[in-house]
Amino acid sequence: MHRAVSPSPPRINGMGTEFDRDIEVTANGTGEHTVELGEGWVVGGGVNGGYLLAVIGNALREAAPGKPDPISVSAYYLSASTPGPATVRSRVIRDGGSVATLAADLSQDGADRITVLATYGDLSGLPDDVRTSAVEPELPPLEQCLPTSAAPEKLKKTAPLLSRFDLRLDPAYAGWAVGQPSGNGVVQGWIRLADAREPDALSLLLMVDALPPATYDLGLPGWAPTLELTAHVRAIPAPGWLKVRHATRNVAGGMFEEDCEVWDSAGRLVAQSRQLARAPR
Template sequence: MSEPGGACVATSELDAGIRVERSAEDPTAFAAELGEGWQIGAGVNGGMLLAVVGNALRHACAADGHPDPLAISAYYLSASRPGPARVRTEVLRAGRTMSTAQASLVQEDPDGRPVERLRVLATYGDLDALPDDVRTSAMPPQMPPPEQCLGTDLAPPDFLERASLLERLDLRLDPSCVGWAVGQPSGRGLLQGWLRMADGREPDPLMLLLAVDALPPVTFDLGMLGWTPTLELSVHLRARPAPGWLAVTHRTRNFAGGLLEEDAEVWDSAGRLVAQSRQLARAPRPT
């Protein structure tokens, strides 16, 4: 698990993947190593990148008593690649209950020039200090239990070959949402399933940043297979998740002009809505 104010001590694949180390020369800068095991296609998964930056911001805001992301928005400027990266953070305002901060993730290109991959603006606080009052009309997804759902081995073979991320996850998809795997997408624009880490790591707020972008692209259910790059992703965290499976839904209601929104909800094993997100993504280009 990670310790605010210093480097993380890796106890799982996810902890190792999001590990950051504060620079001795510049306390606002953190070194990271983007691993090959978190790729979708040639690039590193967008949710994983957000978790790396979210971890750096956690360190930056922890001194003010605000260790948890409450709202975090990211713009993806260029495709990240496995290898060294640097996260520069800036706390813009530290209040009594919340801090506002920004960060950017930078890698060097083959010529050694810095290229910004991701820019983030976030509000951090303490999820344990939030009021217990809940008033919602949101309902958890209705789907079979994990043992009756389908593993991602049913995804198209060429997709699996380029999706090492799925090897890190235990993802069980609702059978009603996997017609695309046999060439029969429903056209509803809905994917949902159960999620946990393959090595048994329990969910926490940083894992939720990965979870909102962990399912296959919802465009699969529209009959469009291929890479769906994220342009912008905003996540709201509502509670610290209980141990166990996460129930995750991804849906889209509007595909137009080659762009679509993808709304996600993450529910924990206690039946609480613990995270919500919306992203704007570019649909796969026709082949």
């Protein structure tokens, strides 16, 4: 499909929101930032990988002036991060033309937790022309979807991440919640941050890892630690709710791949990702 799209919306100033406070970094010296990883972003055995990508992504913004947006970010998760102090060390591999190639490591207690290679640029300067065969997910209206706010309090305590979002799951792929997974390996729904902060390029790094693992829909619930995740941010999202779809096709050797698409309220595919994760423990 070939279509022209309207100009990109302006970047959102989210200062003061929970997400922006929890990804705030403080410069400590050339290429080094400190951050306090928030307790509210924990799921399973560690801090959520998408939140960590956004933290690192925020630090990388300062490495290449004039190129504020993540375009491609590949992360290798070396060990689980925990709430509390962390350090992000970043460096410029190459900065020239319209994009910069950057690298970063996030460490805690003297040990690297994540290593990242990223391409940054200015999404607002990209052409508006779109040619795609991707199909936007069809979701029931918000009021017909299942809010995770109704999850049992015990689950919310063990997975505080749930309370960071207003997430409404498509009931067609949420039968796992009552022991009846569809077997399709799909989890999808409407999503926004709990305080209704509007989406921007940086928050898309969070959204590509925000839903429960697609293995839940295969009858395999539980924490699925990410080994590697590559995210592509394709455009600055329009304000409003996002549609997110996670899907897996191959669970083998104790691992599975998960593909994610994020669509904005204007019907544009604004982010894509693929990750390799360990099967739920």
